[in-house]
Amino acid sequence: MSKGKTDEVTGTDTTGHSWDGIEELNTPLPRWWLWTLYLCIIWAILYSIAYPAWPMVSGATKGLLGWSTRANVAADITAHEGKNADLVTALLATDMDVLPASADLNRYAVARGGAVFRANCSQCHGSGAAGAKGYPNLLDDDWLWGGDMAEIEYTVRHGIRNEQDDDARYSQMPAFGEMLEKDEITAVVEHVVSLSNAEFDAKLAETGATVFADNCSACHGETGLGDRAQGAPNLADAIWLYGGDRKTLTDTVKNARFGVMPAWGPRLTEADVRAVSAYVHSLGGGE
């Protein structure tokens, strides 16, 4: 190839390009650098043949290697399930009551249960398990149906007052709005308020005590401490599922409450039922 023009000052060839009299010096790129460009192009073509690449009408080309992120995730999940297989076997074989004693297994169960809880339970009980009005707080030490490992597991498995599971926990408070006079309800509400040491009208509460003894004590107990066998709440503590003010209590007495929890036994795997029970037990109220 013949030489182009040469710049006099630097002695370097020019490319022949000139702008306003300023000429561009030619500082040649090493030829192997050009080869790397061609290699990259070849690589890109091979890559687009081997891997999903070209957008078509119904999805991209699949690629000869059959690679997909979905398959990778599925393989990862299978691999992790394989790694946890021993722990799952142990979890299924261990009696729930003694689960907290085996630290490693319990740690696995709680971690797994946390994931199950966030996916299935947090919609009602909240992501922090603090509950909401009508949905029990699982962090405290108050339990309607019992808070040891076996009771929690039973509640999770069968649920409460649902129609799918014949073994679901069941109880029903009557709606006293049609059974009691209006002033009787006012009096019994005052009595219930008095049980938890709030400020109350002593005379009215005394009247209410009689109404309570006649109508409520069968389930809630003579002193209002409740009965877990029937899921009857303790009325003498600081925890109210629906609210402890007079208006809410009047509403509760008149119309009753009927909270429902689904049965999770048919929906979750056995390991997940056990794990989420262990998780709930570990939140601070487990007995």
Next chain:
Amino acid sequence: MTDQPSPPSLYAPREPIFPRKVTGFFRRFKWAILIVTLGIYYITPWIRWDRGPSLPDQAVLVDLASRRFYFFWIEIWPHEFYFVAGLLIMAGLGLFLFTSALGRVWCGYTCPQTVWTDLFILVERWIEGDRNARVRLHKAGWNLRKWRLRLTKWAVWLAIAVATGGAWVFYFTDAPTLARDLVNLTAHPAAYITIAILTATTFVFGGFLREQVCIYMCPWPRIQAAMMDPDTITVAYRDWRGEPRGKSNSRRKAQALQAEAAAQATGPGEARYPGTPYRQDAKSAAPVLPPIAETGDCIDCMACVNVCPMGIDIRNGQQMECITCALCIDACDDVMDKIGKPRGLIDYLALSDETAERAGEPVKPLWKHILRPRTILYTVVWLLIGLGLVYALFVRSDIELTVSPVRNPTYVTLSDGTIRNIYDVRLRNKSGEDREFRLRLSSDEILRIELEGTDDLSLNIPADTTVLQRVYVTSRPQDQAAMNAATDLRIWVEDTTAQTRASKATTFNGKGN
């Protein structure tokens, strides 16, 4: 057709370089550095360091799987990565310091590319002979002898490259175990792939790309060039002493000058040696030809060019390709000794010295070039960071805790009205043995601490692990903390064996908010 010249090629083939053997002070110094740096690289993974039964006994180990970095008596956890960040900042400042004082001394002496290329060139010389033999071999056709020499050379290079890639993986897992697994072909595929990649890069970079890596791939020459100043000591040619260059044989000298003049007449681009910046006479196109009698010390023997691993001519002045390996100094000093001239025609020299020498003024002593505000500032900052890291290393404890308050919900009311806050406490036992940790709290208000899953306040933390423990702090309903919006408290952990303690401050939320 026009008389327009056809455009020049935008791509240039690589000019092969055949560095000649050289002896001298800098060459010996570079051999010493090569032995020390390669020795450190290859031997370090095999040094053992006893840390007790539950920890690895490799002195330097980057344990990626269990997220630990072991360096002799130091163990770095992932959350202590600031030590590594600090070392990287020190490395950066060290580069600033050395570059501002001594130019591209990193490139010339310690850069892996330089060290391995040196080693590869040494192998090349042993097998194929010195410069002239290699040039002949390069030009020769592919006969049996050339194949034999080339294949031998490539085999040795490949062996070095495999050893290089092989040494690298030993830093990441127990070296003796991995060595056995590698031989038995039972090691993890990642080990083989890493070795294969590093073998390929070493073989190609050290054997074939060499100076191309420095010139076209590496960003540091540009960065370092920007960090040099007139006081920076770097390799330079005393052109006021050497020029006009020429052979001492006057006839050959005259012929050379005529050839030069003829070359200059056809255009400066054809000149064998483009003028140095100092000789440049831009106004007149006529070459400045020296009188034959007045020749400088440079006899134009090309020794400096022939030994240069970058294939450049240092007599053209400072240039981007120069890695300041100083081999041209050795080569030129050797020639100066032979022709009875003083050494130092090519020398370590600062730009300010050049100006002074040219003007006949005294030059600054070496220490004044090195000790100046800029280098002192770099050294001070470098030392401060270093001392800070050493301090951090000595004050860090074997036990640690982090406290993250659970704020969903902010507090829990218990059936008797007690207010409870929940904290996720991570307890870290960095000692090499199982320890019993005891928790307690301190606060101005009356508060109680409990642990989930145990009635005790003590926990057994296995060696070298972090344990997550759910911790409850409660306030009775009648106490101040239950009624306040927030109460300060501090959670303490005590190692009952070593009697060391650590603590973290946090907040207790009451009903007040």
